[in-house]
Amino acid sequence: MLKKLVVIFLILSATAGLGRHALASVSVEASIEPSSFSMLEGAELLVTVQGGSRDAEILLPEVKNITFHSRGQSSQFNWINGKSSSSVTSSYQVEPSAPGNYTIPPITVTMDGDRYTTRPLQFTVTDTPAPPAGGSSANTDTEKNKANDLAFLRISPTGNRYLGEIVPITLKAYFDQRVRVDLNSLPRLDGDGIVMEPLQGKPQQTEETVGNRRYSVLTWETSLSGIKAGEHNFRLLLDATMLVPVKRRRPSLFNSPGFFNNGFDDPFFDSVFGNYQRRPITVQSPPLTMYINMLPDQGKPADFNGAIGQFQLSVAADPTEVEAGEPITLLMAISGKGNFDRVTAPTLPASDDWKGYSPSDSFEPGTNPASGTKTFEQALVPKKTALTSIPPLSFSYFDPQTRQYRTLSSDPIAITVKSAGTPEISPPPVAKTLTAAPSTTPQTVEPYSDLAAPHLEIGTLSRRITPIFFSSWYLLIVSACCLLLTVLAAVRLHHRRQRANPELREKRARRLKLHEDFSQLEDSLKQNDSHRFLHLCRNILQQQLGQWWRMEPEAISLVDLTQRLPADSPLIAIYRATDEAAYGGTTPSHEIVSRFYHQLRQELEKLQ
Amino acid sequence: MKKQAILIILLLLSFLGSSACFGEDLSLNNQFAQCNAAYSRGDYPEAVHCYSLLIEKNGFSPALLYNLANSYARNGEIGKAVLNYERAMQMKPNDPDILGNLQLVRKTSGLFTGELTFSQRFFSILTIRYWSFLALGGLLFITALFLVTVTRPLGRSLSITVQSLSLLAIVLGVSGAGYLYRNAHPAVVIGHDSRLLISPFAGAASIGSIQQGRLVTPEKRYDSYVYLTDETGRKGWLPRETIEYINPVNRTSEQ
Numbered sequence: 001m002l003k004k005l006v007v008i009f010l011i012l013s014a015t016a017g018l019g020r021h022a023l024a025s026v027s028v029e030a031s032i033e034p035s036s037f038s039m040l041e042g043a044e045l046l047v048t049v050q051g052g053s054r055d056a057e058i059l060l061p062e063v064k065n066i067t068f069h070s071r072g073q074s075s076q077f078n079w080i081n082g083k084s085s086s087s088v089t090s091s092y093q094v095e096p097s098a099p100g101n102y103t104i105p106p107i108t109v110t111m112d113g114d115r116y117t118t119r120p121l122q123f124t125v126t127d128t129p130a131p132p133a134g135g136s137s138a139n140t141d142t143e144k145n146k147a148n149d150l151a152f153l154r155i156s157p158t159g160n161r162y163l164g165e166i167v168p169i170t171l172k173a174y175f176d177q178r179v180r181v182d183l184n185s186l187p188r189l190d191g192d193g194i195v196m197e198p199l200q201g202k203p204q205q206t207e208e209t210v211g212n213r214r215y216s217v218l219t220w221e222t223s224l225s226g227i228k229a230g231e232h233n234f235r236l237l238l239d240a241t242m243l244v245p246v247k248r249r250r251p252s253l254f255n256s257p258g259f260f261n262n263g264f265d266d267p268f269f270d271s272v273f274g275n276y277q278r279r280p281i282t283v284q285s286p287p288l289t290m291y292i293n294m295l296p297d298q299g300k301p302a303d304f305n306g307a308i309g310q311f312q313l314s315v316a317a318d319p320t321e322v323e324a325g326e327p328i329t330l331l332m333a334i335s336g337k338g339n340f341d342r343v344t345a346p347t348l349p350a351s352d353d354w355k356g357y358s359p360s361d362s363f364e365p366g367t368n369p370a371s372g373t374k375t376f377e378q379a380l381v382p383k384k385t386a387l388t389s390i391p392p393l394s395f396s397y398f399d400p401q402t403r404q405y406r407t408l409s410s411d412p413i414a415i416t417v418k419s420a421g422t423p424e425i426s427p428p429p430v431a432k433t434l435t436a437a438p439s440t441t442p443q444t445v446e447p448y449s450d451l452a453a454p455h456l457e458i459g460t461l462s463r464r465i466t467p468i469f470f471s472s473w474y475l476l477i478v479s480a481c482c483l484l485l486t487v488l489a490a491v492r493l494h495h496r497r498q499r500a501n502p503e504l505r506e507k508r509a510r511r512l513k514l515h516e517d518f519s520q521l522e523d524s525l526k527q528n529d530s531h532r533f534l535h536l537c538r539n540i541l542q543q544q545l546g547q548w549w550r551m552e553p554e555a556i557s558l559v560d561l562t563q564r565l566p567a568d569s570p571l572i573a574i575y576r577a578t579d580e581a582a583y584g585g586t587t588p589s590h591e592i593v594s595r596f597y598h599q600l601r602q603e604l605e606k607l608q
Numbered sequence: 609m610k611k612q613a614i615l616i617i618l619l620l621l622s623f624l625g626s627s628a629c630f631g632e633d634l635s636l637n638n639q640f641a642q643c644n645a646a647y648s649r650g651d652y653p654e655a656v657h658c659y660s661l662l663i664e665k666n667g668f669s670p671a672l673l674y675n676l677a678n679s680y681a682r683n684g685e686i687g688k689a690v691l692n693y694e695r696a697m698q699m700k701p702n703d704p705d706i707l708g709n710l711q712l713v714r715k716t717s718g719l720f721t722g723e724l725t726f727s728q729r730f731f732s733i734l735t736i737r738y739w740s741f742l743a744l745g746g747l748l749f750i751t752a753l754f755l756v757t758v759t760r761p762l763g764r765s766l767s768i769t770v771q772s773l774s775l776l777a778i779v780l781g782v783s784g785a786g787y788l789y790r791n792a793h794p795a796v797v798i799g800h801d802s803r804l805l806i807s808p809f810a811g812a813a814s815i816g817s818i819q820q821g822r823l824v825t826p827e828k829r830y831d832s833y834v835y836l837t838d839e840t841g842r843k844g845w846l847p848r849e850t851i852e853y854i855n856p857v858n859r860t861s862e863q
Contacts, residue, residue, distance in 0.1 A: 164813075185720050185840075195816045199718060227813055341803055341814050363801060448681045451712060452705040454647055455671035458640045463667040465698050465855050469740045469785055477744060481751040488754040 026051040028109045030118035032094065038126055039099060044071075045092040047118065049109055051085065056111040058090055063104055069093040095279065096125040150176040153187060153236050153285035158224060160291045162400050165308045166339045166370040167224045167290075171199075173238055173283060174208070174215040180243040184280070187220065191234025194290055197223045197369070221369045225339065226292030236285040241278050299405050301396035303347050308398045309338015309370070313346060315393055315410035317380075323418050327379040332359070332410075334395060335373040337366075345376040346393035346410070355381040382417045389414050510547055514540070514604060525597055530587040537600060538578035541571060544604055570599040636666060647675065652683035670700035678709065686717050687798035687820030687852075694796060694823075694854045701735035719821050720840075727787065736788040743781025750774035793823035793839055799850025808833035808845040815844050824851060 027050040037043045045068065049056045060068050071091040096102075101124050106117040156170045175181045189196040203218040226232065295308075316331045332346050345359040359378035366372040380390065389412040396407045468474055498504050517540045524533040539553075541561075546553035549564065558579055561572050574596050580586050588596075643658035659676035677692035693710035700706060713719075734742070753770050756762065762770075803814040808830040818824075824836040824846075833845045 183720070186718060188840075195814075198816055198819060202716065202718065227815070365801075448678075448713065448716065451678050451681060451709050454644055454675040454678055455705070456641075456644065457671060458637060458662075459669040459671040461667040461669045461672075462699070465668055465695050467698070467740070467785070467789060468737050469743075469789075474740065474744065478747060481747045484751050485754060488751075488758060491758065492754075 026111060026114070026116060028107075028116040028118050030104070030107050030121055032104070032121050032123050035122070036124040036126055039096060042096070043094040043123065045094050045104070045121075046089055047092070047107055047109070048087055048089045049111065049116075050087045056088060056109050059108040059110070060092070061105040061107065063102055065096060065098040065100070066102060066104075067095045067097070069095060094123075099125045101125075150179050150242070151181060151240065151281065151283040153238060153283055155236060155285055155288070158288065158290045160293060161224075161226055162293050162295055162308055162398065163226050163229050164295075164306055164339055164342065165225065165400050166197075166337075168337075168369040169222060169224055171220045171222060171236065173203075173218045174210065175217075175240075177207075177214045177216055181281075182241045182243070184239040184241055187236050187238040189224075189234055190237050191232055193228035193230065193232035193292065194224055194226050194234055196236075197225070223370045224290070226290065229292050229294045231289060231291050233287055233289050235287055238283040240281050240283055242281050243278060295398055296403070296405075301405055301407050303394060303407075304396040304398070304405060305344045306342035307338060307340075307344075307396070308342070308400055309336055310399060310401070311336035311338060311343070311395070311397050311408065313393075313395050313408040313410055315346070315390075315413065317390055317413045317415065320414065321416040321418070322382065324382055324385050327357075327381050328390070328415065330359075330376075330378045330380050330390065330393075332376040332378070332393060333373055334376075335366075337368065337371040338397065339370070340372060340374050343374050343395075343397075345378060346395040346408075348380070348393055349391050351391070353382065353384050353387055355383060357381075382415070385417045385419045387415065387417045506547070510544070514544060517543070518601060521597060521600075525593065528590055530590065530593050531581060533593050533597075534578045534581040534587065537574055537596065538582065540600070540604070541575055541578070544607065548607060569603065570596075571603050574600055636662070640672070643675065647679055647682075650682075652679045655679040656683060656685075668695065668699065670696045670703060670706065673699065674703070674706050674709070677706075681709070681713050685798075685820075686713060687796055687800075689713055690719070690821035690823075691796040691798060691852050691854060698854065701737050714821065717819065717821055719819060728791070731784050731787045734784060736785050736792075739781045739784030739788065741781070743778050743785060746774045746777030746781060749777070793825050794855065795824050795826055795836070795851045795853045797822045797824055797838075797846070797850060798852045799847070802846055802850045804838075804842060804844030804846060805833070806844060808835070812845070815842070818842070818844075818846065826851065 029048045029050070030045065031048075032043055032045050034043060047058050049058075069092060071093050073088055073090050075088045076086065101122070104121040104123075106120055109116045109118075152174050154172045154174070158167055158169065161167050171187055173187065186199045199220045199222050203220045206217045206219065208215050208217045311334050314333050314335075318329050318331065320328070322328055334340075334343050334346070340363055345361065348354065348356055357379040359376040361374060361376045364373045364375070392409045392412055394407050394409045396405060398404070399406050498508075517536065521533060521536050521540070524530075524536060542553035542556045545551075545556055545561070549556075549560075551560075558572070558575055561569075561575050565571055577588055577592075577596065581588075639658070639662055643655055643662060646652075646658055647655040656676065656679045659672055659679060663672055663676065673692045673696035677689045677696060680686075680692060681689035690710065690713060693706055693713065696703070696706045697710065731739070750771060753762075753767070753774065757767065761767075797818055797820050800820060801817060802820065803817045805812040805814055807813075818838060823839045825838075826834045826836045828835045829848070830845075832848050834848050834851060835843070835845050836851070837843045
């Protein structure tokens with residue numbers, strides 16, 4: 001034991017001594033590797049605290065256009081020829097956002113209340129991509145900003161529009177082919193008052209040369225729509241992760257002169273063995289402005305429901321020969337380009353001659369954004385036989401090109417309404433022809449042909465899909481465990497309390513002692529040894545009453561018993577008999593002794 | 609004699625019972641094979657109908673849901689495909705086919721979810737099922753330890769180590785399962801050409817369409833419309849019939 005203490009003391013002393021030694025010679029150094037690097041590469045800043053500990057607080061200064069990302073700490077401890085040294089090196093990834101010459105001001109390190117500073121560091125960020133020239137966007141004043149980007153967005157011009165008007169746009173995302181990029185989102189709109197139709201499906205992938213650089217281009221066709229009048233500034237954003245190759249910079253065994261010198265300096269090994277740094281970027285479009293006008297009140301038709309665009313209307317009825325009370329299916333197709341969500345079914349002039357039902361609708365999108373055909377199907381019931389035609393139906397919309405409201409009207413459709421019961425000559429079936437509705441050709445492309453094959457075994461069937469922690473067996477096990485733990489904890493607590501309570505402890509000890517004494521009494525009773533029995537009785541009474549009355553057992557006498565116990569207590573008679581046996585040598589008969597035994601037991605149990 | 613008769617009756621009953629069960633299994637497997645045959649010959653609407661009927665009559669299984677999802681995907685119904693892949697994932701989270709096809713369908717349909725946060729990445733290490741198992745394992749271990757120590761006390765350091773590890777497993781498991789359960793989007797958009805509305809009525813202005821297959825979290829209901837948030841954070845009203853709950857129990861409890 002002593003040896004162990006000595007060893008521990010020596011180790012602690014040595015450690016304390018080393019700590020003091022280390023603290024005595026603290027120095028701080030900073031370095032950046034390499035000191036010249038391109039925007040694509042980044043660099044590593046190392047802050048080394050010689051003789052320091054991990055508690056050292058490093059305060060990096062702010063440098064415009066430079067971001068430092070902590071990459072952790074490493075510590076080193078050397079003991080050479082009895083001389084020790086330790087150092088802690090903190091590493092930071094240096095991420096520039098613009099090229100140029102930079103100076104990192106002195107870095108402050110605080111340790112144990114003392115402040116240390118490094119020398120200023122200078123470095124150059126180079127290899128800025130050459131600015132691309134030209135481009136399809138009309139926004140020429142933003143070309144210089146875009147030129148410096150490795151990725152950028154462009155959209156077709158938007159101009160002045162009307163509230164609720166659908167503005168088809170072409171959205172292009174350009175990515176420099178020298179950079180690997182993962183998309184984290186689809187392009188999204190950043191701005192108020194304008195909403196963009198979410199992009200769907202795969203974008204078209206092409207390549208374009210902008211200036212003297214090749215770009216991979218993703219193109220989406222979508223549309224914008226103003227939901228609030230006024231001038232709105234907005235941008236389009238796209239979240240992506242750029243995989244920037246990080247050069248291996250730590251000196252390695254292979255870089256040391258004379259040992260495989262230069263063999264591994266080839267940039268090939270940077271791409272094969274080097275890491276890629278994942279740098280999240282937000283690709284942006286230049287700031288854009290869209291002016292949203294209110295629709296004019298002048299000339300607004302009564303049945304105008306907010307449809308804006310260019311539309312055509314065609315109406316057909318089937319059948320055209322019916323009996324009164326029989327329904328005619330009216331097919332109304334509105335095709336063209338515009339905000340189809342506001343296109344409602346053409347209205348039939350109010351009349352008592354017809355009973356109309358609510359129309360159902362379906363939309364078939366066209367090849368261009370915001371184009372397609374919305375078809376309404378409505379049941380009409382002629383109430384009179386005198387009806388000869390379905391009256392013209394009208395549909396109103398606002399044409400943003402002519403800046404005027406327009407109302408389309410269908411031609412009346414001739415029908416024959418026969419009275420019920422007239423013999424009917426069945427006409428040839430009328431084909432549902434809609435001149436304006438574009439013919440749809442079924443697509444023959446098999447979608448998702450590369451899905452994994454179906455499973456052939458049906459497996460175990462279950463009526464419910466629930467998380468496992470809601471299943472009955474799980475809940476049962478958890479409940480059982482919790483119940484068991486509660487019971488066990490209660491038992492433990494009870495035991496601990498008992499062990500900690502001196503009264504309980506004493507009571508338990510007294511009970512044990514009494515139990516032992518009575519077994520001896522029983523033995524003496526069986527052996528008919530009245531003398532020993534009375535001697536034991538005296539001892540038991542002194543012990544038990546002594547503990548009870550907080551007195552020395554030997555000090556208890558017959559006087560104490562007569563004073564403290566009731567006059568008719570059998571214990572007094574028993575004690576008197578033990579006195580007589582001890583000092584007079586008289587011993588009572590076996591019957592009396594047996595009676596004493598039971599009385600003693602009864603009285604002492606009462607006391608317990 | 610009487611005993612022998614009882615024995616024969618019991619044997620006969622058990623034989624009849626087992627043959628009935630066997631016949632039922634055979635019939636179920638035959639129906640499943642017929643559904644697979646419809647899928648194989650490219651009759652996807654028929655396959656969808658067939659698998660749906662099997663589910664309606666017999667309940668869910670990962671294979672049934674997965675095949676149904678494949679049929680929907682091949683039939684161009686992306687919303688229902690995603691819905692059934694998600695359901696299959698709930699029952700068999702580590703099945704590479706289910707996971708692979710779900711990712712393929714989502715990627716091909718442009719259903720991006722954006723960059724994951726640290727907590728999302730951390731809790732995605734395990735599925736909700738395995739976080740639950742971790743918590744249960746920790747609970748069983750600590751209960752066993754308590755039981756053992758009642759009769760036979762362990763060393764203090766050993767006891768503290770085991771208790772700490774068990775508690776860590778419980779805390780991690782409960783946190784993981786709770787986080788994933790709380791943050792999981794419980795419903796999928798299945799309607800074609802659905803548009804998010806700014807108010808819960810048909811003529812309300814739209815804030816844009818929402819793709820079928822988007823995972824959404826319904827927040828409140830008004831009339832036949834549901835106010836929800838989709839996985840990209842957009843909020844708006846959608847007609848109730850354009851979404852479907854991944855867990856069918858939610859649907860019934862909502863109604």
